[in-house]
Structure formats: structure tokens, C-alpha cells
Amino acid sequence: MKKKIFLTTSLLFSTMVIAACTPKTEQTPETTSQTVVQSVSSEVQQEEATISLQVDGEEVENKTVTFVAGESLYQVMQANFDLVDQDGFITSINGQAQDEAAQKYWMYDVNGEMALVGAKDLILEPGDHVEFKLEEMK
Template sequence: MKKYALLFSSFLVLAACDTTTVENDVESLEESVASVSVGDEVAEITVTINLFIPDEEIEETHEFQTEDGAILLDVMQANFDIVDDNGFITSIDGYEQNEADSKYWLFDINGEMAEVGAGELELAEGDVVDWSLAGFE
């Protein structure tokens, strides 16, 4: 008799679950997934990179869109022909530093000397990076 009571109660539980409840649960899950996808988008920022090569009288200004928090070295590699030595940039677009003349690629960020190297510098909206192939003593 207990078998029949258990079977009957199981039938009632299954009959009580209708497709409307399942459809609502599926729609709710789809909305949750869609909101997570939109919320995970990475903000884009605009940065300016200037190149100065005084000996060649070259001044170039480049504006780029990139992800907020992008690393300067990565942005340089994506947009210029660079050579680096363990994150230290030694050539940009064919203009190489010259150790014999003590000329190196140096950069400022927003008008101030950078406190970290290009491989560690995270970029933010409106940053201006000034690269200069200049003498350093």
C-alpha cells in the first residue's frame, strides 16, 4: 500500500509542475546571462602617443583607442614597429637608440617622468605619452 501512496504522491507533484513555470525559469536565466554579458564589456579609452626625434626634426602625434588599463608596451607593439629588450624599447619605427652617443628612447606620461617602465604602465582615459629619442647622461 505504501508503494501506491508514494507513486500517487509523485504523480501529483509532477502534475503540479506545468510548462509555464519552466518557461518562466528559462526566460529569467536568459535575461541573467544577457545582463552579465553586457556588464562585462571593457571600457575603451583614447590615448595620445607623441614621438620626438630632435636630430631628425621629427614630431609625430598618434591617437589610439584601447582598453582601459591597457599596458603601454602592448599598445606600442600593436601600433608601431618596435624592438624591445626585456620591456625596454630600443627602436621605434626604425629609429634606434644609440648607446655610443648616449641617446635612448625615454618617455613621459602626462608631462611627468614615468615612475615605471612601459611594460608596467597602465593607461587611462586621456593619457598623453611623449616618447623622445634623447641624450641621457
Template sequence: MKKYIKLFLLTVFATTLVACGQPSTSNKTTTSSTLEVGKVELVVKEDTNVLSEKVVYHKGDTILDVLKANYKVKEKDGFITSIDGISQDETKGLYWMFKVNNKLAPKAANQIKVKKNDKIEFYQEVYKK
């Protein structure tokens, strides 16, 4: 009988200890969420097709990083040559261009860091020299 009483008391003690313990406040987060800074609007236009979505970017990301994280991209020296299989056509002078916040980008996509709430718009345009 003493054995059962000891077992019962031990169970009650253990349950009380667990129930009265401090709640766990885990500081564990994934690497991607700790680096997440915000979202930007990424727009890709091809003829009459327009894809527009809010996408996540991380601290230090360039426009090229964000584009590559969301589309299949080919590039040369930071200049986009193909997005999701839609390539530029050098013989026609048709190239991928992009704007940031409605202004033509002054540099290559690998040289411009994204900022919170940027609107990045990729489109094809004939470029004549």
C-alpha cells in the first residue's frame, strides 16, 4: 500500500512541476525568416501577359536575387537574357528591361539592392542604337 501512495504522490508532484513551469518562449527561427526584410511587388510583362505578385526579399538581396528566387532566369553580367523561357531577341533588338518604382533602372539587376515596398517591373522592349 505504501508503494502505491509513493507512486501516486510522485505522479502528482511531477504533474504539478510540469503544469507550474515557465512556458517555453522559443527564440528558434529559421534562417530565412530571420533574414526576411519585407515584400516587394514583382511584375513581369510579356506581350499582353502580365504577372504581378508580392514577393519576399531578404537583407542584402539584389533585384536579380529576387527575380531568380521567383522565376527561372538566365542572365549575363547581371543583365537579364531570359525569364521563364522567354528570351530576348538580339536580331530584333528586343531586350529585357526593368523599372524600379516606375523609373528605368540605371544599373544591371545584380547591382541594385531591393528596398521595402519597391515595385520592380520587367518588360521586353526594342532598343535601337
């Protein structure tokens, strides 16, 4: 009986010693949040597109811009150009304003085709070439 109690006590004591000496691998909340931020920021990939501005058929600016997937053309334009808009329509880019009396308005093409939606509704794709043209509507 004494042997059984001795063995049980020894086994219990050995288990507690081993458990107490085992290093903890638990992460602190600070370490965990840093890991999440690093993981998220490494997953955000910058894409590129080209935007050119033409006034009366003459190119006045050509710029390669970076953006994050899912951003609208309007968001990218705001980040890279001085914009003025009215009711969601771009009326001035880098100081070049529309002229309603002369019937000159900002229009744009994407990859050589006239856009069918406003800049706020167009989601930019990698490699897109956007041409904004300030020209007379005929």
C-alpha cells in the first residue's frame, strides 16, 4: 500500500514539474495584432494604370498611377489629380475646367472605348489606359 501511495505521489509530482518547466508558446494580444497587420498589408497589392489628359486634342499630361484592386476611377483620380466635380460629374481636372457656353465637357475612354458609366461607377483594372478629353460635344 505504501508503494502504491509513493508511486502515485511521485507520478503526480513529476507531472507538475514537467508542466511547470514547459515553455509557454502563447502569443500576447500585441504580437497577434502585429502579425495580422503585417499579413493584411502584405496581401494588398498595388496595381498600375495609365491616365492621360487631353485638351482640344493635345495631350497635356500622361501619368502612370497606382491603385488597390476594387478602387473606382474617381477615387484614383482624386488621389492623383486636382479634381472638381458637380453632382458626381468631373467638371475640372488640374485647373482645366469645362465650358458649358462652348459646349466643352470632360469625357473619357478606357482602353480606346468610350466609357458608358461615370468615373465613380467604373472599377479600374490593372493595365487600363484611361484618356480624359476636354472637347466640344457635337
